[in-house]
Amino acid sequence: MHLGPLHLRFAASFIALSLLVVFNITLFSLDCALAAELEDAPPILLLDDVDSDLDVSQGSVSDLGSPLDQMYEPEFAAFDRSIIGRDQVRDTNALINNEAFQLNVRQGDTERFVFKLSQLSERELEVVQLELRDEEHTWEDIDEDEDEDEAEEDEKDENNDDLSGKGLDRDSVDLNLASAKQKLGKRQQGARRLFLSANTCLQPQAFNATKTTQPPPQLTLYVSTSTDNVEPGPGADSNSQVSMVFNEGAIMYNFTTTTDVYVGVHAPNVAEIFDKPYNIKIAISTDGYYYSYNVDDDADLIWVDSDSQGALLITHNLTDSNDEKEQQRIMNTPPYVMFAQDKSNPSINGVRYSFCGLEQNAQIATTKDGKYSNMVQTGMTKRGQGNFPKQQFFFSGLKPSTSYLGILAKTNVTDTGSPNLVGGGGHVFKATNFQTKSDHGNCNIVLNLTFCDQVAYSVPSNPNFGNASVLAKFYDDYAAEAWGYFKKALAQVACEAPVTQRYSLTRNCSDCEAAYKDWLCSVTIPRCEDFSNNASYLHPRAMSQPFPDGERLDNATMSLYAENYGDGKVLGKAFLQSRSSRIDEFIKPGPYKEVLPCDYLCYRLVQSCPSSMGFGCPLPGQKGFNSSYYIKNETNGEVVCNYPGSAHIFSGSSKDAVSVGLTIVVLVLVSLLLAC
Numbered sequence: 001m002h003l004g005p006l007h008l009r010f011a012a013s014f015i016a017l018s019l020l021v022v023f024n025i026t027l028f029s030l031d032c033a034l035a036a037e038l039e040d041a042p043p044i045l046l047l048d049d050v051d052s053d054l055d056v057s058q059g060s061v062s063d064l065g066s067p068l069d070q071m072y073e074p075e076f077a078a079f080d081r082s083i084i085g086r087d088q089v090r091d092t093n094a095l096i097n098n099e100a101f102q103l104n105v106r107q108g109d110t111e112r113f114v115f116k117l118s119q120l121s122e123r124e125l126e127v128v129q130l131e132l133r134d135e136e137h138t139w140e141d142i143d144e145d146e147d148e149d150e151a152e153e154d155e156k157d158e159n160n161d162d163l164s165g166k167g168l169d170r171d172s173v174d175l176n177l178a179s180a181k182q183k184l185g186k187r188q189q190g191a192r193r194l195f196l197s198a199n200t201c202l203q204p205q206a207f208n209a210t211k212t213t214q215p216p217p218q219l220t221l222y223v224s225t226s227t228d229n230v231e232p233g234p235g236a237d238s239n240s241q242v243s244m245v246f247n248e249g250a251i252m253y254n255f256t257t258t259t260d261v262y263v264g265v266h267a268p269n270v271a272e273i274f275d276k277p278y279n280i281k282i283a284i285s286t287d288g289y290y291y292s293y294n295v296d297d298d299a300d301l302i303w304v305d306s307d308s309q310g311a312l313l314i315t316h317n318l319t320d321s322n323d324e325k326e327q328q329r330i331m332n333t334p335p336y337v338m339f340a341q342d343k344s345n346p347s348i349n350g351v352r353y354s355f356c357g358l359e360q361n362a363q364i365a366t367t368k369d370g371k372y373s374n375m376v377q378t379g380m381t382k383r384g385q386g387n388f389p390k391q392q393f394f395f396s397g398l399k400p401s402t403s404y405l406g407i408l409a410k411t412n413v414t415d416t417g418s419p420n421l422v423g424g425g426g427h428v429f430k431a432t433n434f435q436t437k438s439d440h441g442n443c444n445i446v447l448n449l450t451f452c453d454q455v456a457y458s459v460p461s462n463p464n465f466g467n468a469s470v471l472a473k474f475y476d477d478y479a480a481e482a483w484g485y486f487k488k489a490l491a492q493v494a495c496e497a498p499v500t501q502r503y504s505l506t507r508n509c510s511d512c513e514a515a516y517k518d519w520l521c522s523v524t525i526p527r528c529e530d531f532s533n534n535a536s537y538l539h540p541r542a543m544s545q546p547f548p549d550g551e552r553l554d555n556a557t558m559s560l561y562a563e564n565y566g567d568g569k570v571l572g573k574a575f576l577q578s579r580s581s582r583i584d585e586f587i588k589p590g591p592y593k594e595v596l597p598c599d600y601l602c603y604r605l606v607q608s609c610p611s612s613m614g615f616g617c618p619l620p621g622q623k624g625f626n627s628s629y630y631i632k633n634e635t636n637g638e639v640v641c642n643y644p645g646s647a648h649i650f651s652g653s654s655k656d657a658v659s660v661g662l663t664i665v666v667l668v669l670v671s672l673l674l675a676c
């Protein structure tokens with residue numbers, strides 16, 4: 001590769017950094033975990049990346065000074081931030097704005113970190129300078145300034161190629177830099193708000209998991225802004241520090257300061273019960289939390305439906321804008337990732353609010369390299385009321401009759417893949433509960449139907465009938481066939497006539513079509529629940545048939561329902577058969593319960609369509625109502641009746657539209673849990 005002066009300078013700086021790191025290690029005698037991390041980490045390899053035949057004499061180590069010396073910052077800025085990011089140990093346990101620092105905290109130990117405000121202004125300087133490079137026109141306004149030191153003179157020479165390549169004037173850059181530094185110097189006097197956050201990625205493991213049901217105790221964070229207490233921790237003066245215990249593997253703390261910040265993370269000693277250290281990621285930011293969680297707001301995730309081995313979940317509307325471009329932009333970028341966990345599995349206990357902990361410990365993670373991510377298909381959909389974009393998650397391969405937790409999360413990572421951004425660590429939302437159905441396996445989720453495009457729920461099924469696509473097509477074709485007859489009937493009505501000659505002053509044929517389609521899809525494609533589900537709003541169907549596995553309902557169960565429905569001991573057709581004989585004839589699902597269509601679907605049909613079409617609805621209390629419809633009532637958050645877009649646990653309070661413009665890029669985490 002061609003070795004430009006910038007490369008050389010970078011390589012030279014890097015040697016200085018590496019030396020400094022080695023020096024620091026000897027000085028502070030780091031624990032073995034970090035030392036081992038150093039051996040494994042790639043910093044030395046970086047030299048090869050630049051050039052192996054490096055001529056160190058070009059910039060000897062002695063005149064490089066501190067790696068934080070401002071004169072070198074512009075050159076670091078010229079490199080991809082990710083290259084710098086790899087060098088996690090350039091200044092031991094020094095936190096850098098919006099960058100996570102990962103390390104082990106051994107049981108009983110306190111790991112210390114420092115956040116230097118002076119460092120912060122250096123980084124801001126980078127930003128200022130980069131902006132100036134792009135704004136040529138402003139340069140002529142800058143006055144001459146003689147106060148250039150030797151170092152800057154050197155830098156000027158080496159950078160000449162680079163800058164002239166951009167057609168820029170060298171002197172102006174340096175002058176501008178100087179004035180920018182002055183400005184920053186002044187600004188630094190004021191108090192700054194800092195956002196400190198950390199995640200527990202790995203916890204100590206119980207020696208005997210059958211005996212220990214509790215997760216290990218949480219870590220404690222100590223923060224001092226006093227130079228009298230540069231080693232905050234359990235042993236330090238409590239008046240000069242604040243302490244906070246992590247909550248489910250996460251901590252967030254914001255404060256203002258005019259001085260450097262000293263941080264301690266203390267791990268309790270539970271070595272008698274638990275083996276191995278804790279592993280954490282900690283980050284500080286001037287802009288917002290790198291890691292965060294909010295489990296107080298309503299869950300952003302809605303459980304739509306499940307079957308015996310799958311589940312469908314969707315987010316709220318991600319925008320309420322009707323702008324086509326805005327909607328398309330959002331449709332192109334699914335913003336969320338999701339973690340899922342069998343509730344009886346304890347692996348995430350203690351790290352439920354930790355993005356890093358969930359990624360490492362959750363049974364299912366939709367992050368790119370997450371565990372069993374092939375069990376989840378995620379994508380965007382506009383299905384549901386309002387047809388606004390939302391993200392959906394479709395699980396398969398789950399255990400029957402099992403309770404799961406679904407945890408939505410979001411990271412701020414750009415296309416470059418660098419996680420060093422505001423909120424780059426990830427935000428964890430409140431968990432949503434969902435359950436899989438029993439293993440009778442006669443309810444199956446169908447989605448992606450062509451005609452009934454709003455249908456995405458469990459329908460009566462039989463494993464012997466065919467896979468989900470075959471099942472979906474069976475129901476969809478049935479509805480589409482009925483739609484054909486309806487269209488012929490509607491063609492007899494004067495739809496295009498002047499308003500006064502139409503069948504209604506308030507409804508037209510489009511309203512009638514829409515109402516008919518919603519009604520038709522919900523009556524021809526019944527929403528299925530387990531027969532063992534005793535919820536009062538469900539209607540038993542096909543009770544006289546055998547389950548797909550050949551099992552039949554016993555007489556006691558049969559008579560139970562006969563009594564409840566006041567028909568003497570005789571079960572009516574509405575219990576013995578499905579709503580449509582086609583289902584019993586071709587699919588043969590066996591006993592199941594139906595979530596009846598909502599009554600309003602029928603009323604709206606009658607109101608919207610010409611009376612000549614002869615639609616009518618039974619009213620509550622009338623014969624046939626109880627076996628046909630259910631009154632819509634979402635006060636207790638359950639789906640008591642079926643309608644397009646219906647879901648479980650619908651909060652009703654629609655969320656603020658979430659602005660999205662982020663790509664989910666997944667952090668490739670290197671496990672730092674090393675044997676010590």
Ligand SMILES: *[C@@H]1O[C@H](CO)[C@@H](O)[C@H](O)[C@H]1NC(C)=O
Pocket residue numbers: 208209210211
């Ligand atoms: C773990 O604890 C259980 C219950 O106390 C005990 O039966 C089992 O032998 C223990 N296993 C080990 C490896 O110590």
Ligand SMILES: *[C@@H]1O[C@H](CO)[C@@H](O)[C@H](O)[C@H]1NC(C)=O
Pocket residue numbers: 253254255
């Ligand atoms: C900062 O912390 C305070 C109290 O700890 C909290 O009320 C406030 O919301 C936090 N600010 C931000 C921006 O998170």
Ligand SMILES: *[C@@H]1O[C@H](CO)[C@@H](O)[C@H](O)[C@H]1NC(C)=O
Pocket residue numbers: 302315316317384385386387388390654655
């Ligand atoms: C989306 O917005 C529509 C229209 O405001 C609303 O009816 C629907 O309930 C919303 N859906 C979700 C999942 O929030």
Ligand SMILES: *[C@@H]1O[C@H](CO)[C@@H](O)[C@H](O)[C@H]1NC(C)=O
Pocket residue numbers: 288412420421422423
């Ligand atoms: C994502 O990171 C960028 C760059 O740090 C920042 O400007 C933006 O505000 C961040 N977005 C969120 C939602 O935190």
Ligand SMILES: *[C@@H]1O[C@H](CO)[C@@H](O)[C@H](O)[C@H]1NC(C)=O
Pocket residue numbers: 377379394447448
């Ligand atoms: C549904 O359709 C979407 C987009 O066409 C596709 O990504 C997804 O895999 C389909 N899901 C199923 C279960 O067929």
Ligand SMILES: *[C@@H]1O[C@H](CO)[C@@H](O)[C@H](O)[C@H]1NC(C)=O
Pocket residue numbers: 466467468469470
């Ligand atoms: C479902 O079954 C049909 C017919 O047996 C087959 O053509 C199709 O590929 C199957 N689809 C899936 C997703 O397995």
Ligand SMILES: *[C@@H]1O[C@H](CO)[C@@H](O)[C@H](O)[C@H]1NC(C)=O
Pocket residue numbers: 506507508509510511
């Ligand atoms: C039917 O009425 C709705 C308003 O109720 C209107 O938006 C729509 O354009 C009308 N369709 C036709 C074909 O007139």
Ligand SMILES: *[C@@H]1O[C@H](CO)[C@@H](O)[C@H](O)[C@H]1NC(C)=O
Pocket residue numbers: 532533534
């Ligand atoms: C439903 O009721 C029947 C009869 O009372 C009972 O045997 C069954 O366990 C109940 N199912 C559930 C899930 O509670």
Ligand SMILES: *[C@@H]1O[C@H](CO)[C@@H](O)[C@H](O)[C@H]1NC(C)=O
Pocket residue numbers: 555
């Ligand atoms: C169940 O009822 C049917 C008809 O009512 C009867 O023929 C059958 O013997 C009964 N079965 C048992 C086990 O009681």
Ligand SMILES: *[C@@H]1O[C@H](CO)[C@@H](O)[C@H](O)[C@H]1NC(C)=O
Pocket residue numbers: 565566621622623626
């Ligand atoms: C319909 O169901 C309600 C309870 O949901 C019940 O009170 C009523 O008696 C039932 N009507 C008929 C005709 O069975």
Ligand SMILES: *[C@@H]1O[C@H](CO)[C@@H](O)[C@H](O)[C@H]1NC(C)=O
Pocket residue numbers: 631633634635636
């Ligand atoms: C809706 O359900 C709640 C509680 O389950 C009940 O108190 C209320 O009367 C119901 N409303 C209607 C209209 O049925």
